[in-house]
Amino acid sequence: MCRSLIKFPVFSMAIKKCDNALKSYGILLTDILTNTEENIFNNIINLLLSFIGTQIGIVDLLTSISIFPDFIIGHSIGELVCGYADGNLTAEETIQLAYFIGLALYESKIINGTMAEVNLDFETMKTICPSDIDIACYNSTSNYIISGPTDSVKAFLFKLQGNNKTIKEISCGNIPFHSRYMIPAASKCEKYINQILPHRTFCSSKWLTTSAYKYTDTLLSLYSKYYSSYLSSSVILTNTIYSIPKNGVAIEISSQNILRHMNDSLHSTITNVTLCNENNSVEKFLESIGKLYNVGLQPQIANLYPKIQFPVSRGTPMISHLIR
Secondary structure, eight states: OOOHHTSSSSHHHHHHHHHHHHHHTOHHHHHHHHHOOOOGGGSHHHHHHHHHHHHHHHHHHHHHTOOOOOEEOGGGGGGGGGGHHHTSSSSHHHHHHHHHHHHHHHHHHHEEEEEEEEEOOOHHHHHSSTTEEEEEEEEEEEEEEEEHHHHHHHHHHHHHHHTOEEEEEETTTTTSSSGGGGGHHHHHHHHHHHHHHOOOOOTTTTEEEOOOOOOOOOTTTHHHHHHHHHTTTTTTTHHHHSSOOTTTTEEEEEOOOGGGOOOTEEEEESSSSSSSOOOHHOOOHHHHHHHHTTTOOOOOOOGGGOOOOOOOOTOOOGGGGGGO
């Protein structure tokens, strides 16, 4: 996705800002995103930086073409970029937030874990899910993500496959996010985040949080407390989805395309536009922006490209004959 979008100056500039913010830690986001090594994302720091860096760039692309959100919903790691989309964090602070959370996870003693998407109803899930596996994400009434020890999760998935149930393993850097096994990293994570985000206002009413973590008014200014607790708490997406207006447009910038599989929760009159897809090309991205125009939004497409300086140089081809 990044190799395609980096052609747009706005996206390229966002990645460069992230590079500058990470330089003092000996990391360049550009190197991670252009690396072709197969196991590059087995490192949890690389995984988080790539997710968040890409989403920062996409937020900047949308902002540059005058697409602004009425509401912001984060799912799992996507919650990290909500502060940026909400205007509370800079791009530099957001990518550093991803780095330090990744560092806390890397340095903590966390079991080797696996996450997977399972399509079952809640009663069945409660009955058959092993006791050492947690339900990490409540995506809809029939779609859940489980998290736990690798051996246990894989054995459970094997059993479900035998019963012809739909399952899908999720890339998580061997970290069992949103489960009890994340608790050892919480204090280290909070300490790191406090170094870069002291005494920050939490969020505006635009940001509809999905965490099961019950924060109080006294903690609303503590990003560190929220994010460190968020990592070990369940994601309750199914409740938040109902907040989307029935005539709304949901623009998904996640690589997982979660909303596409939530027909039972997403109202039929809501238009869902996915910016990341299997064919991560510039053409597909622009097609998605075209869908926003078709539903009544006014994306300023010219802002994606370098400004034309007049007069143009000799030899510039004419385009009038292309217009029909």
